[in-house]
Amino acid sequence: MRSMTGYGRGEAEGLGKKFTVEIKSINHRYSEIIIKQPRQYMLLEDNIRRIVQKYIHRGRVEIYIKVEETGEKKPEIKVDKENAIAYYNSLKDLANNLEIYPNISVYQLAILPEVIKLEEIEENLEDIWLVMEGALTKALEKLLEMRITEGMSLKKDLEQRIAILQKFSQQINDRSPIVVEEYREKLKSRVKELLDETQYDENRLMQEVVYFAEKSNITEELVRLDSHFKQFLKSLSVNESVGRKLDFLVQELNRETNTIGAKANDLQISQLVVEMKSEIEKIREQVQNIE
Numbered sequence: 001m002r003s004m005t006g007y008g009r010g011e012a013e014g015l016g017k018k019f020t021v022e023i024k025s026i027n028h029r030y031s032e033i034i035i036k037q038p039r040q041y042m043l044l045e046d047n048i049r050r051i052v053q054k055y056i057h058r059g060r061v062e063i064y065i066k067v068e069e070t071g072e073k074k075p076e077i078k079v080d081k082e083n084a085i086a087y088y089n090s091l092k093d094l095a096n097n098l099e100i101y102p103n104i105s106v107y108q109l110a111i112l113p114e115v116i117k118l119e120e121i122e123e124n125l126e127d128i129w130l131v132m133e134g135a136l137t138k139a140l141e142k143l144l145e146m147r148i149t150e151g152m153s154l155k156k157d158l159e160q161r162i163a164i165l166q167k168f169s170q171q172i173n174d175r176s177p178i179v180v181e182e183y184r185e186k187l188k189s190r191v192k193e194l195l196d197e198t199q200y201d202e203n204r205l206m207q208e209v210v211y212f213a214e215k216s217n218i219t220e221e222l223v224r225l226d227s228h229f230k231q232f233l234k235s236l237s238v239n240e241s242v243g244r245k246l247d248f249l250v251q252e253l254n255r256e257t258n259t260i261g262a263k264a265n266d267l268q269i270s271q272l273v274v275e276m277k278s279e280i281e282k283i284r285e286q287v288q289n290i291e
Contacts, residue, residue, distance in 0.1 A: 001236055002291045003150035004028065004059035004243070010138025014131035015123075016071030021063065021132070021139040023052075025147070027289045028060035037065035044129055048136060055140045057241040058291045063139075065132065078117045084109050147291065154286055155236045161283050162229055165253070168276045169225050172260065172269050176218055179266045218263050221256045228252050243290040250284045 004027040012019050033049055052061060087109055095102035110116050232249045235242045257280060261273035 001151045001155050001238065001242060002144070002147040003154055003289050004147065004291045005150055005289055006143045006146035008139040008141065008143030008146065010135040010140075010142065012131050012134035012138070013070060014134075015127055016069060017128075017131065018068040018070050019132050019135040020066040020068070021135040022066075023061060023063050023139045023143045025056065025059045025061045025143060028058070031056070031058050032060045034060070034062045035065070036063065038067050040123070041065070041067075041125070041128065041132070043125055044132065047129055047133070051133065051136055052140065055144055056291070058243055063136075065135075076119045078119055079110075080115055080117060083112075084115045087112050087115065151290065154290060158236060158283060158286055159233065161279050161286075162232055164279050165276055166226075166229055168272050168279075169222060169229075172218070172264070172272050173222050175266065175269055175272075176222075176264070179264065179269065215263070215265075218260045221260045221263070225253065225256045225260075228256070241291050243287065246287045246290055247284075250280060250287055253283075254280050 004025055006025050008023045010021045031053070033052055035045055035048055037045075037048075048063065052063070088104060091104050092102045228249050232246065232253075235245055235249070254277065257273055257276045261270055261277075264270065264273070
């Protein structure tokens, strides 16, 4: 189990460049990847996303890529021979017209406009990607390490809170049959106060007690709660993205607890339900950070 919060940094050098990749992630309902990098490498964005998605399945991920030149950047020198020849022929014609000797050197031609051109060497993006990928992978591994570490802390906290819920659930389970018996005694005592022995009907009293017992029966809810507890704890130990499943289970825990509170018709159980809902809300907040 992993948290959605983390940070990682990686560096790699090659081709006269140093790539520094910083990645931070926070919780998000879905997967969202934000990439900020030099414009000349925008075509590598799909490669970056593909690598990130192998490591991260859920959360908002922000990636910052910084590039520094580590070697001397040598431009490519190009000679425009057609321009040079055109200059030479024009100068030669001019010399002939002026009846002078055309003493024209290569250097003189080279300094004329558009004869010598300095062009930036076009980078091979496939080679650039090999270097960038190295820095990106290192950053992702650091990020994943932090997410796993935080995920273990969340797991421990959630296991403790589920244990608290199980304790409350057991207390409710123990209290439930007592509620019916207390209701029977109270009803019997009240009836005897209002009616004399000749009007007292034991069968009618039992019918009322049975009706109350059926109406306030929470056995099914307690059984489902126990099942949800087991599924929740099992999911915490699975090495995959379980955030959405846990979020669903939290909703079910809350629903069953609300039903128990509505059906129980008992002060002690109502107080336990309040405590359970408080713990479930804390679990809900923690689950929002799980991938």
